[in-house]
Amino acid sequence: MKKVQIDYELFRKLIFYHLGSDDQYEEDIRNGLEEKLDALVRHELYTKYKTAPSEEEQEKARQEYLDKRGVSASYRW
Known part of the structure; x- marks a missing residue:
């Protein structure tokens, strides 16, 4: 069981x-x-981005993570 602080x-x-x-x-x-x-x-999205099995899933998770962080599209690579 996971714990949260x-x-x-x-x-x-x-x-x-x-x-x-x-x-x-x-x-x-x-x-x-x-x-x-x-x-x-x-955190879950970042972990998914780092551990995704394919590049397509990795990029999708990265975009979702950046959306949640509030990073505007002009600052993304």
Whole structure:
């Protein structure tokens, strides 16, 4: 089973939210988890790009990765 690390501050907010039913952290938690999910997706695409069996699949994964990173087409090779 894979493990995911999260920022200490996000972890602390999750604990306060769930144990203390404190809603003031809800937006911070949502944003932190969305950022983490985006990072996981980018990592997965990068890994797919580096390990793709064919050049066509490798290029497709590279383009998807660059799209997720927000790299404009003019900066790509």
